[in-house]
Every structure is written in structure tokens, then in C-alpha cells.
Amino acid sequence: MFNSFVSKVKPKRINTALNHFDWVQAMQDELDELERNIVWRLILTLKDAFVVGLKWVCKNKMDKEGYLICNKARLVVKGYCQEEGIDYEETFTPVRRLESVxxxxxxxxxxxxxxxxxxxxxxxxxxxxxxxxxxxxxxCFVNEKYPDHCYILDKTVYGLK
Incomplete structure (x- = not known):
């Protein structure tokens, strides 16, 4: 029942994940999803812009019997680096309301x-x-053609305040 293309290794560091094809594929799938949803645009970094960092969060997805079915990589904003009143006014997380359900x-x-x-x-x-x-x-997915560029977000991503 084990899928040989899915790594049982849950990396704690990005360098470990890059040594496994399935984790690289999971990261690429996440980046493709961000591009498909038009979440961000690449721009030249402004001198006075505060650029928030990103990090990868890797997780093994299991089925109800406990078998590994896929690896999931999420690109998360380091929202803990933002300061209230300076980088954001309020924290907002879209959730389903119980009444709607x-x-x-x-x-x-x-x-x-x-x-x-x-x-x-x-x-x-x-x-x-x-x-x-x-x-x-x-x-680890930096485009060397644009060393002085960053992304501007058009839509929310995980970890953003």
C-alpha cells in the first residue's frame, strides 16, 4: 500500500527536503497553485519597503488507516516578524461561520x-x-535573473497578519 514516490521523511530543514524529489515536487505544486491563483507579482524591491520573510512548512498527509498518502508543503509568511500598528492594523483569518454550515x-x-x-x-x-x-x-526557489526583486501580495497567504 506504500507509495514509493512519497517520502516518509518529514524534514525539519529545507535542505533535507531538497534531497527528496517528492518534497521538491510538493513545493513546486504549492508555487504553481500560488501562480494559478494570482497571489503575487514580482516587482523591483523598493528602498523603503519592509519585506516579510517566507518559510516552508512540510507535513506528511495520512489516510484514516495511518498510511502515508502524500507530502504537503506550504509556503508560509513569517507573520511573527510584522509589528501591529506598523505592518498591519488587525489580524484577519477567513473562516466558515457555524451559522453558514x-x-x-x-x-x-x-x-x-x-x-x-x-x-x-x-x-x-x-x-x-x-x-x-x-x-x-x-x-531555495530564487530566480537568479531578478536578484533585486521581491513579491507584492495581491491575495492572502498563510501566516500573514
Whole structure:
């Protein structure tokens, strides 16, 4: 039942992950998803811009029997480096409201529909930002053509305040 393309190693450091093809593929999938959702734009770094760092968070995904099914890599903003009142005004995390879930389930029961659970890859990455937030290029995925560039976020990402 073990998938030979999925590494059981859960790396603590990015250099360890880069030694395993499946972790590199998981990171590339995350970057592709960010590009597909038009989360950011590459720009020349401004002199007075505060550029927030990024880091990779790696996790092994298991099925209900405990078998490893895939590796998941998330690119996370180091939001703990931001200072309230300077880099952000408030912390916002889009979540489902319990009332919405109840209304949905009531409607499903009324119409006698079937409900299936599904895992959304990038459910968090849908809120557009009003603020100007600059982030560094992803660790170990730096484009050498643009050494003086950073990304400006158009949409929210994990860890952002």
C-alpha cells in the first residue's frame, strides 16, 4: 500500500527536503497553485519597503488507516516578524461561520442531497488584500535573473497578519 514516490521523511530543514524529489515536487505544486491563483507579482524591491520573510512548512498527509498518502508543503509568511500598528492594523483569518454550515446542512437535509467531505487545497488564498505587503522570494526557489526583486501580495497567504 506504500507509495514509493512519497517520502516518509518529514524534514525539519529545507535542505533535507531538497534531497527528496517528492518534497521538491510538493513545493513546486504549492508555487504553481500560488501562480494559478494570482497571489503575487514580482516587482523591483523598493528602498523603503519592509519585506516579510517566507518559510516552508512540510507535513506528511495520512489516510484514516495511518498510511502515508502524500507530502504537503506550504509556503508560509513569517507573520511573527510584522509589528501591529506598523505592518498591519488587525489580524484577519477567513473562516466558515457555524451559522453558514448549519444553514447549508439544513438545506441539504430538506432536499435530501448527499454531502461529501473534500479537502480544498487553497481555500485560504481567496481574499484580496487592500494593503501593500512585500514578501521575499521563496527559499531555495530564487530566480537568479531578478536578484533585486521581491513579491507584492495581491491575495492572502498563510501566516500573514
Amino acid at each position: 448549519r444553514i447549508f446542512l439544513t438545506y441539504v437535509a430538506y432536499k435530501n442531497f448527499q454531502v461529501y467531505q473534500m479537502d480544498l487545497k487553497c481555500a485560504f488564498l481567496n481574499r484580496e488584500l487592500e494593503e501593500m505587503v512585500y514578501v521575499e522570494k521563496p527559499p
